[in-house]
Amino acid sequence: MATPGAGAEPLAIQQPEYDERVRRVRQALAERGLDALVLFHPIRMAYVAGFFHLQTERPIALVVPVDGDLGVLVPHLERLQGSALAGVGHVKTYPEYPTGGTKHPMEHLRDLLSEMGLAGKRLGYDHDGHHDVNSYDGPPLSEVFEGHTERARDIVDTLRLVKSENELRLIRESARWGDLAHRTMHERVTLGCSPLAVSIAASADASLAMIAALGPGYRPRTIGNGTPALVRFKAGANTLVQHGAIAGHGVRRGDVLVTYAIADVGGYHSELERTMIVGEPNDDFVKYFELMVRLQQVAFGALKPGRPLAEAEAEVCRAYEDLGAARFQQHHSGHGLGLEGHEAPFIDKGDERLIQENMVVSVEPGLYVPGLAGFRHSDTAVVKAGGAEPITTYPRDLTSLTVRV
Amino acid sequence: MATPGAGAEPLAIQQPEYDERVRRVRQALAERGLDALVLFHPIRMAYVAGFFHLQTERPIALVVPVDGDLGVLVPHLERLQGSALAGVGHVKTYPEYPTGGTKHPMEHLRDLLSEMGLAGKRLGYDHDGHHDVNSYDGPPLSEVFEGHTERARDIVDTLRLVKSENELRLIRESARWGDLAHRTMHERVTLGCSPLAVSIAASADASLAMIAALGPGYRPRTIGNGTPALVRFKAGANTLVQHGAIAGHGVRRGDVLVTYAIADVGGYHSELERTMIVGEPNDDFVKYFELMVRLQQVAFGALKPGRPLAEAEAEVCRAYEDLGAARFQQHHSGHGLGLEGHEAPFIDKGDERLIQENMVVSVEPGLYVPGLAGFRHSDTAVVKAGGAEPITTYPRDLTSLTVRV
Numbered sequence: 001m002a003t004p005g006a007g008a009e010p011l012a013i014q015q016p017e018y019d020e021r022v023r024r025v026r027q028a029l030a031e032r033g034l035d036a037l038v039l040f041h042p043i044r045m046a047y048v049a050g051f052f053h054l055q056t057e058r059p060i061a062l063v064v065p066v067d068g069d070l071g072v073l074v075p076h077l078e079r080l081q082g083s084a085l086a087g088v089g090h091v092k093t094y095p096e097y098p099t100g101g102t103k104h105p106m107e108h109l110r111d112l113l114s115e116m117g118l119a120g121k122r123l124g125y126d127h128d129g130h131h132d133v134n135s136y137d138g139p140p141l142s143e144v145f146e147g148h149t150e151r152a153r154d155i156v157d158t159l160r161l162v163k164s165e166n167e168l169r170l171i172r173e174s175a176r177w178g179d180l181a182h183r184t185m186h187e188r189v190t191l192g193c194s195p196l197a198v199s200i201a202a203s204a205d206a207s208l209a210m211i212a213a214l215g216p217g218y219r220p221r222t223i224g225n226g227t228p229a230l231v232r233f234k235a236g237a238n239t240l241v242q243h244g245a246i247a248g249h250g251v252r253r254g255d256v257l258v259t260y261a262i263a264d265v266g267g268y269h270s271e272l273e274r275t276m277i278v279g280e281p282n283d284d285f286v287k288y289f290e291l292m293v294r295l296q297q298v299a300f301g302a303l304k305p306g307r308p309l310a311e312a313e314a315e316v317c318r319a320y321e322d323l324g325a326a327r328f329q330q331h332h333s334g335h336g337l338g339l340e341g342h343e344a345p346f347i348d349k350g351d352e353r354l355i356q357e358n359m360v361v362s363v364e365p366g367l368y369v370p371g372l373a374g375f376r377h378s379d380t381a382v383v384k385a386g387g388a389e390p391i392t393t394y395p396r397d398l399t400s401l402t403v404r405v
Numbered sequence: 406m407a408t409p410g411a412g413a414e415p416l417a418i419q420q421p422e423y424d425e426r427v428r429r430v431r432q433a434l435a436e437r438g439l440d441a442l443v444l445f446h447p448i449r450m451a452y453v454a455g456f457f458h459l460q461t462e463r464p465i466a467l468v469v470p471v472d473g474d475l476g477v478l479v480p481h482l483e484r485l486q487g488s489a490l491a492g493v494g495h496v497k498t499y500p501e502y503p504t505g506g507t508k509h510p511m512e513h514l515r516d517l518l519s520e521m522g523l524a525g526k527r528l529g530y531d532h533d534g535h536h537d538v539n540s541y542d543g544p545p546l547s548e549v550f551e552g553h554t555e556r557a558r559d560i561v562d563t564l565r566l567v568k569s570e571n572e573l574r575l576i577r578e579s580a581r582w583g584d585l586a587h588r589t590m591h592e593r594v595t596l597g598c599s600p601l602a603v604s605i606a607a608s609a610d611a612s613l614a615m616i617a618a619l620g621p622g623y624r625p626r627t628i629g630n631g632t633p634a635l636v637r638f639k640a641g642a643n644t645l646v647q648h649g650a651i652a653g654h655g656v657r658r659g660d661v662l663v664t665y666a667i668a669d670v671g672g673y674h675s676e677l678e679r680t681m682i683v684g685e686p687n688d689d690f691v692k693y694f695e696l697m698v699r700l701q702q703v704a705f706g707a708l709k710p711g712r713p714l715a716e717a718e719a720e721v722c723r724a725y726e727d728l729g730a731a732r733f734q735q736h737h738s739g740h741g742l743g744l745e746g747h748e749a750p751f752i753d754k755g756d757e758r759l760i761q762e763n764m765v766v767s768v769e770p771g772l773y774v775p776g777l778a779g780f781r782h783s784d785t786a787v788v789k790a791g792g793a794e795p796i797t798t799y800p801r802d803l804t805s806l807t808v809r810v
Contacts, residue, residue, distance in 0.1 A: 041537055056747050057740070077735040077773075080645065096737045099755025127537045132446060135562060135741070135749035157540060194621070197613055200632055204609030208602055216599070216655075225667075226630030227605055240485065250621075262630075330482040332501045335462070336540070342461050344540035350504030368482075 011173060011214060012266040013166055015086055018050050021159060022064060022087065028155040029066045035121035036065040036113075037155055038141060043222070043339045044126050044156045046267055051085055052221045053078065058097040059105045059130035059138065063090070063116060071116050073109045076100075090116050097136065106130070106144045113145060124152025160338055161345055162358050167268060167338065168382060171360055175270035175380055175391045177263035181206035181231035182272055182394055185259065189233075189278065189403045192250040195257075199232040206231065210263065221267030222339055233259040233276075239374035253279040253405060256373035262341060269341045271362045272392040273378035276401040288367050289398055291325050292375040295365040296396075299333045299347070300381060303361065303388035309351040316365055317349070328367040336361050337380055359383040363390070416578060416619060417671040418571055420491055423455050426564060427469060427492065433560040434471045440526035441470040441518075442560055443546060448627070448744050449531050449561045451672055456490055457626045458483065463502040464510045464535035464543065468495070468521060476521050478514045481505075495521050502541065511535070511549045518550060529557025565743055566750055567763050572673060572743065573787060576765055580675035580785055580796045582668035586611035586636035587677055587799055590664065594638075594683065594808045597655040600662075604637040611636065615668065626672030627744055638664040638681075644779035658684040658810060661778035667746060674746045676767045677797040678783035681806040693772050694803055696730050697780040700770040701801075704738045704752070705786060708766065708793035714756040721770055722754070733772040741766050742785055764788045768795070 025048060029037055038061055045051040045062040049070060053060060060078065063071035069089025074082035079093045092112035094105045106129065113119060128151070129140040142149040163171065185202035207227040211218050220228050235251050239258040251257070257276040262269055275292065277285055298319040302312040316333045320326045333347040337360050345353050347361060364378035377396055381388035395401065430453060434442055443466055450456040450467040454475060458465060465483065468476035474494025479487035481498045488496045497517035499510045511534065518524060533556070534545040547554040568576065590607035612632040616623050625633050640656050644663040656662070662681040667674055680697065682690055703724040707717040721738045725731045738752040742765050750758050752766060769783035782801055786793035800806065 057751075075736070096751075096753055096755070098751055098753050100737060101754050104755075131537060132532045132558075134745055134747040153537075194616065196616055196623075196625070196633075200609050200612050200616075203632075204605050207605050211599065211601055211605075218601075220601070224629055224631065225635055227608075227632070228601075230630055331480070332505060340539055342539040346462075346501075346503055348501055348503050349506050350501070350509075 009169065011170060011218070013050060013170070017164060017166055018048070018086065021048050022070070024159055025064050025155055026066050029064070029124065032124065032152065033122060034066065034124045034150070034152060036063055036116070036118050036123050037152060038063050038123055038125045039156065040125070040127045040130050044153070046222070046339055047156060047160055049085055049087065051081070052267060053081060054224070055131065055133055057134035057136040059109070059136065061109055063112065063118070065116060065118065068116070071112050073105065073112050075105070104138055106138050106141070109141070110144045118147075120147045122148040124150055124155065126153035126156060157344060160343065161336065161353070162356050163338065163360050163382070168358065168360070170266040170268035171270050171337065171380065172391050174263040174265040174268055175272065175393070177206065177210045177229040177265065178261040178270050178272045179392065179394050180209060181229040181263065182259060182261040182274065185231040185233060185261070186276070186403070189251060189257070191253060191278070191405050194250060195233050195235050203227045203230045220264050222269070223264040226264075229261070229263040231259065231261040233257045236373070240368050240370070251278055254282070256285065256375070257403070258374050258376055267339050269337050269339070270380040270392060271337055271341060271378050272380065272394055273364060273376055274394060274396070274401055275375045275377060276403055277398070278403045279405050281398065281402065284372060286398065288369055288372070288375045291323055292365065292367050292377065293396060294323065295319055295325070295367070296363060296377050296379070299363045299365050299388070300390070301387045303347070303355055303363070303381070303383055305355050305357045305383055305385060307355055309345050309347050309353055309355055310349045312355060313347050313349050316347075320365070325367055328369050330366060330368045333365045334362040334378070355383055357383055357385065361388065363388055414574060416575060416623070418455060418575075422569060422571055423453070423491065426453050427475070429564055430469050430560055431471050434469070434529065437529070437557065438527060439471065439529045439555070439557060441468055441521070441523050441528050442557060443468050443528055443530045444561065445530070445532045445535050446558075449558070451627070451744055452561060452565055454490055454492065456486070457672060458486060459629070460536065460538055462539035462541040464514070464541065466514055468517065468523070470521055470523065473521070476517050478510065478517050480510070509543055511543050511546070514546070515549045523552070525552040527553040529555055529560065531558035531561060562749060565748065566741065566758070567761050568743065568765050568787070573763065573765070575671040575673035576675050576742065576785065577796050579668040579670040579673055580677065580798070582611065582615045582634040582670065583666040583675050583677045584797065584799050585614060586634040586668065587664060587666040587679065590636040590638060590666070591681070591808070594656060594662070596658060596683070596810050599655060600638050600640050608632045608635045625669050627674070628669040631669075634666070634668040636664065636666040638662045641778070645773050645775070656683055659687070661690065661780070662808070663779050663781055672744050674742050674744070675785040675797060676742055676746060676783050677785065677799055678769060678781055679799060679801070679806055680780045680782060681808055682803070683808045684810050686803065686807065689777060691803065693774055693777070693780045696728055697770065697772050697782065698801060699728065700724055700730070700772070701768060701782055701784070704768045704770050704793070705795070706792045708752070708760055708768070708786070708788055710760050710762045710788055710790060712760055714750050714752050714758055714760055715754050717760060718752050718754050721752075725770070730772055733774050735771060735773045738770045739767040739783070760788055762788055762790065766793065768793055
């Protein structure tokens with residue numbers, strides 16, 4: 001097995017890129033006549049300022065003013081992380097959630113905004129207050145702040161749509177480790193094995209290889225409780241259900257497997273999915289497998305810069321119809337990837353945004369054949385002039401994806 | 406190592422208990438003059454109807470009318486899960502998110518509400534529309550629905566505060582596997598080991614033992630990408646940071662470790678945390694360790710039914726002051742546990758709710774001594790007449806928690 005190698009570049013976004021992101025946020029604020037942007041979503045804070053943290057019931061907010069130092073609201077116990085952030089000049093801590101006393105964290109946020117000279121000014125927000133997570137309860141920002149507020153999360157989300165060279169590098173590195181996790185799993189599938197047990201063991205072994213290779217500087221960023229590299233698979237009838245929990249029954253000869261591998265490198269994700277067969281495939285399997293592979297090729301080619309995503313998706317849908325497979329389609333052809341495993345844009349008839357070079361998307365048209373199985377390859381791909389080019393390189397052909405038992 | 410054993414009872418909430426939860430939701434709706442409750446949060450749907458699913462950008466909603474069949478909104482690809490739910494008589498599917506065509510999922514939700522006879526009626530919701538997750542964007546429920554809407558998530562969250570006998574059984578079973586994960590990690594800590602590597606390997610091994618013992622019926626429910634049993638630890642100065650990412654540097658003699666172990670049984674969680682020392686502790690360590698253990702004992706005793714949580718927390722805070730440790734306190738004494746790892750109620754000066762028998766909380770007063778380390782045990786405890794009784798049984802004493810190197 002080839003061991004993926006880390007490059008010489010650090011596997012994280014560096015400060016100059018965060019500075020540039022902040023500059024672009026400020027530019028958008030100025031264009032809209034807003035005095036500051038208040039972010040509550042952890043991924044948006046990570047994107048803008050490298051502030052990676054676990055979201056809980058304790059509100060955390062990042063304030064990006066149109067000029068001057070950034071501000072953060074953090075619970076007392078997270079003050080060290082908050083004050084270590086570059087560019088932050090205002091750190092407001094509160095004792096606890098619900099209050100640790102008498103004053104709600106959102107009132108402390110109002111104080112922070114006043115200290116930053118923003119009282120009565122015009123604020124954009126990504127979400128009107130802290131999210132509905134871990135029983136958090138509290139007033140929206142628009143209620144505690146006396147001044148104009150408006151929804152402006154697209155300021156950050158628009159920047160996230162197209163990836164920088166550094167982001168692409170992290171996503172490519174992620175793909176290498178997703179590939180290793182997938183290979184580790186592939187080698188362990190045997191008759192009677194438990195999909196859950198094989199997934200757990202392969203994820204651990206691939207993750208241990210990954211962190212050993214990446215060295216002591218590696219930090220998991222956006223995987224929550226997951227392993228740094230992670231692989232899972234579903235077998236048999238379970239493959240008809242896209243996001244269902246994986247069951248523990250044993251793999252049987254003739255089972256179709258649908259797999260899923262990801263890895264977290266500097267907080268960035270890739271996605272790799274393969275449809276596999278245990279033992280010799282029958283004619284039905286071969287037919288749908290090859291249809292699915294053809295549809296994926298259509299999708300790669302359809303993702304050309306300058307046309308709307310909806311138009312690319314319409315082209316894939318026409319291919320489903322031309323191939324007599326429209327009744328087996330259950331979902332659109334893919335979604336964006338970056339700091340989140342699913343993020344905008346979407347390869348969907350309802351997404352009218354233009355395809356741009358260096359967008360990163362999953363390409364995964366699927367076929368779900370009742371009574372038989374689900375068929376789906378998913379590759380992480382970067383949009384280039386001629387279409388989407390896969391970053392994930394795991395073999396896509398039937399011979400490679402047949403488990404010999 | 407003793408192997409925890411699963412009981413004869415199924416390790417999941419059974420239908421009669423879901424029926425009872427729905428009955429209590431309907432009763433609360435009737436008392437408030439509401440015709441239905443619309444739930445968007447996956448944990449609340451799991452609680453009320455056993456509808457466990459992964460939340461993504463594709464909205465899912467559960468509608469509980471004051472009488473009659475339940476309704477669900479699901480994307481086409483999840484229709485099998487949606488229609489398999491007990492008590493559901495109305496399943497509305499939409500093609501995709503953003504639309505898969507022209508109509509936003511929230512408009513399909515409006516259609517579902519009409520089909521259920523709820524047009525123009527009075528609705529409660531847990532959140533005003535689908536959450537801000539994976540770049541989802543869409544109108545709030547209050548905008549698409551022509552009729553009265555109001556926030557009523559407390560109808561479900563209030564039910565969740567006190568655990569049933571079955572919930573307690575699942576949390577106890579979870580605690581057994583968290584204990585095994587912790588023990589597996591404990592046995593592997595050596596000088597120079599990577600906290601991240603040991604955490605990954607121990608989590609995998611404990612999870613493999615867990616799923617083998619619980620049998621093929623075991624399904625992970627609420628752990629996302631995590632392993633069924635999971636353990637982590639931080640070493641040295643990292644212990645001063647509560648929710649920081651764990652770094653990969655090697656464990657050194659004299660390091661303080663703060664650990665964290667959880668497990669998912671039927672979707673229910675327990676939490677086990679221990680403060681450990683690598684090699685012989687020095688006097689400073691012993692002093693703060695013993696202070697922390699004393700504070701935890703105070704907290705167990707303070708959690709008596711019938712008094713407000715705020716009063717119990719005030720008693721713990723007085724103990725911090727009496728022991729001269731107030732300046733090392735960074736957070737309140739604990740939080741509820743159930744389907745989420747953190748949930749209401751909170752042992753906090755701002756939580757005026759009354760303590761009730763069979764509430765389940767973490768009990769974890771901590772000390773964070775600048776320049777030295779963080780000190781925190783966390784036990785999952787159930788409130789009984791005389792105070793909170795720990796469910797987690799891992800040793801709490803210094804001798805047991807000293808890593809011999």
